[in-house]
Amino acid sequence: MKNRVLVVGSVAFDSVENSHGKAERVLGGAASYSSISASYFAAPSIVAVVGTDFTAKDKAPFKKCGVDISGLEVKDGKTFHWGGSYDKDLKNATTHFTDLNVFQDFNPVLSEEQKNAKAVFLANIDPELQLSVLKQVKNPKLVACDTMNYWISSRKEALLKVLKKTDLFFLNEAEARQLTGEYNLITAGKKILKLGAKHVIIKLGPNGSMLVSKLGIVQFPPFVLEHVYDTTGAGDTFGGGATGYLASLRKWDTLAAIKRAMMIGNVMASFTIESFSVKRLASIKNGEIEKRLKEYTSMLRF
Amino acid sequence: MKNRVLVVGSVAFDSVENSHGKAERVLGGAASYSSISASYFAAPSIVAVVGTDFTAKDKAPFKKCGVDISGLEVKDGKTFHWGGSYDKDLKNATTHFTDLNVFQDFNPVLSEEQKNAKAVFLANIDPELQLSVLKQVKNPKLVACDTMNYWISSRKEALLKVLKKTDLFFLNEAEARQLTGEYNLITAGKKILKLGAKHVIIKLGPNGSMLVSKLGIVQFPPFVLEHVYDTTGAGDTFGGGATGYLASLRKWDTLAAIKRAMMIGNVMASFTIESFSVKRLASIKNGEIEKRLKEYTSMLRF
Numbered sequence: 121m122k123n124r125v126l127v128v129g130s131v132a133f134d135s136v137e138n139s140h141g142k143a144e145r146v147l148g149g150a151a152s153y154s155s156i157s158a159s160y161f162a163a164p165s166i167v168a169v170v171g172t173d174f175t176a177k178d179k180a181p182f183k184k185c186g187v188d189i190s191g192l193e194v195k196d197g198k199t200f201h202w203g204g205s206y207d208k209d210l211k212n213a214t215t216h217f218t219d220l221n222v223f224q225d226f227n228p229v230l231s232e233e234q235k236n237a238k239a240v241f242l243a244n245i246d247p248e249l250q251l252s253v254l255k256q257v258k259n260p261k262l263v264a265c266d267t268m269n270y271w272i273s274s275r276k277e278a279l280l281k282v283l284k285k286t287d288l289f290f291l292n293e294a295e296a297r298q299l300t301g302e303y304n305l306i307t308a309g310k311k312i313l314k315l316g317a318k319h320v321i322i323k324l325g326p327n328g329s330m331l332v333s334k335l336g337i338v339q340f341p342p343f344v345l346e347h348v349y350d351t352t353g354a355g356d357t358f359g360g361g362a363t364g365y366l367a368s369l370r371k372w373d374t375l376a377a378i379k380r381a382m383m384i385g386n387v388m389a390s391f392t393i394e395s396f397s398v399k400r401l402a403s404i405k406n407g408e409i410e411k412r413l414k415e416y417t418s419m420l421r422f
Numbered sequence: 423m424k425n426r427v428l429v430v431g432s433v434a435f436d437s438v439e440n441s442h443g444k445a446e447r448v449l450g451g452a453a454s455y456s457s458i459s460a461s462y463f464a465a466p467s468i469v470a471v472v473g474t475d476f477t478a479k480d481k482a483p484f485k486k487c488g489v490d491i492s493g494l495e496v497k498d499g500k501t502f503h504w505g506g507s508y509d510k511d512l513k514n515a516t517t518h519f520t521d522l523n524v525f526q527d528f529n530p531v532l533s534e535e536q537k538n539a540k541a542v543f544l545a546n547i548d549p550e551l552q553l554s555v556l557k558q559v560k561n562p563k564l565v566a567c568d569t570m571n572y573w574i575s576s577r578k579e580a581l582l583k584v585l586k587k588t589d590l591f592f593l594n595e596a597e598a599r600q601l602t603g604e605y606n607l608i609t610a611g612k613k614i615l616k617l618g619a620k621h622v623i624i625k626l627g628p629n630g631s632m633l634v635s636k637l638g639i640v641q642f643p644p645f646v647l648e649h650v651y652d653t654t655g656a657g658d659t660f661g662g663g664a665t666g667y668l669a670s671l672r673k674w675d676t677l678a679a680i681k682r683a684m685m686i687g688n689v690m691a692s693f694t695i696e697s698f699s700v701k702r703l704a705s706i707k708n709g710e711i712e713k714r715l716k717e718y719t720s721m722l723r724f
Contacts, residue, residue, distance in 0.1 A: 208605050209605055210605075303510050303511055303512075304648060304649075304650065306646065306647075306648040307648060310648075324629065327626065327629035327630075327643075328629075328641075328643065330646070336721075337646055337648075338646075338721050339630075339643035339644065339646050339721070340643060340722075341629075341630065341641035341642060341643050342641065344608065344632070344639055344640075344641045345608075346606060346608040346609060346612075346639075347606075348606065376724070379724060380724060383724065417724055419638075419639075419640050419641070420642075420722040420723075420724075421722075422678070422681060422682060422685065422719055422722075
């Protein structure tokens with residue numbers, strides 16, 4: 121039986137445009153990408169909120185992947201809706217609108233079962249809400265947390281409190297620099313360790329990821345892919361996959377385990393960027409993950 | 423005995439300023455960095471030109487590393503002098519001046535010994551000169567070539583001729599995109615293969631390097647370093663080290679050999695960025711390269 125991992129964050133609709141085309145009101149949100157990614161290694165259970173416009177069709181990818189969505193609250197109103205477009209580099213998105221809708225008053229309340237979760241992935245939401253979740257969880261063995269530039273500037277105090285309770289902290293290059301004022305990513309990572317996070321994983325987008333931890337400093341390339349379709353959700357997929365994998369282990373806090381988790385995160389993200397929304401991620405066939413993991417290790421082998 | 427590798431390019435003075443300090447008229451130039459880097463694996467022989475202001479002190483690093491500088495022509499006039507400063511990211515340089523001086527009329531003439539070179543590193547110079555060198559070399563087994571944005575825009579035709587004779591083509595991300603009009607680096611690399619280069623190595627700066635070749639597609643992280651002092655010459659060091667290593671092999675054109683060459687290039691560059699000029703690069707002690715290679719492979723091992 122797979123280990124339970126609690127995932128708290130946004131479930132949303134995305135309207136995305138890039139050089140490949142356009143997707144209107146497709147399933148998005150950090151909790152969607154991260155829970156579906158984690159589902160290949162653990163049993164994710166979601167805490168999130170959607171509106172009455174969220175249909176059975178929108179729930180289908182979760183059900184297909186065995187994500188427990190009994191904690192998906194349905195509120196009167198509309199689901200969080202983000203709209204944006206990407207440059208031809210597929211890296212930098214311009215936000216056209218952020219309609220928070222029912223997400224605005226999101227107040228995560230955990231079920232008894234969820235309170236006993238041994239692993240938690242706090243996807244990118246207000247750190248005050250992340251703290252509220254951590255207060256409800258009884259005795260987690262692994263707390264992973266993601267964030268974004270907005271919270272670093274507007275909720276720094278709360279974020280610093282979260283950091284002190286975080287085992288695995290995910291953020292991107294720009295955010296690591298913003299949070300610490302350090303340009304060098306190793307220096308920045310070490311500062312974040314001093315703030316209380318046990319292990320810091322800096323997401324490098326098309327350049328992979330970097331671990332800064334007392335266990336070691338590691339930089340990994342991405343799983344290289346020629347045909348990138350849409351990068352929305354790649355970071356959430358990375359974090360969710362890495363956390364799901366670690367949640368499946370009896371002992372997760374070793375350098376070998378975290379390196380493998382990064383490698384898995386890189387490989388999971390390579391599926392997400394092959395389609396709009398979670399289409400590709402939610403339909404990975406038996407053996408496909410193992411095949412890419414093999415290709416990845418073979419690329420790095422001398 | 424080490425195998426001879428011919429290195430053609432600039433030997434210059436650099437005046438560099440960055441957040442760590444300032445260096446005035448220190449040894450620089452692509453041929454300097456690449457030949458000294460190659461010297462740890464092969465016996466480099468330089469073809470370059472300097473002015474009468476180039477003193478014995480400036481020659482010392484070459485001699486120390488066993489670089490043959492009998493082909494270093496001394497002309498009446500001043501040595502090529504570049505001045506620039508770096509942002510705090512140590513990545514983007516602003517050029518303050520480029521005094522070509524005697525380099526303006528550089529016309530590489532090879533000695534009989536150099537004409538028999540089995541390996542050639544054409545550092546970043548006018549592709550017309552690279553072609554002239556290739557005409558003089560009799561039967562090279564390995565031709566490596568580097569270039570820059572300026573030649574891609576102003577000497578594209580000549581550069582395309584060079585490419586057809588190039589085994590190993592080095593360029594950075596921006597240059598790969600400029601040359602091919604493709605954003606995706608794998609797609610760009612494949613286009614360059616079609617232009618005639620046998621293997622393309624795209625330098626990713628602080629993110630390592632990528633190989634695009636019929637033998638395979640590989641992305642490697644850099645040798646991670648917290649204390650970066652100055653990045654001038656890192657790319658030349660990478661190319662020279664990789665080429666020097668390949669020149670030392672009986673059979674260089676295998677995926678395993680090229681992967682190891684990239685790894686060596688990454689490690690050699692990590693020395694260059696630890697000081698201004700070639701100070702650190704030219705004074706690597708016995709065992710230091712092996713130590714970093716070990717750390718690097720251990721980082722990538724699962």
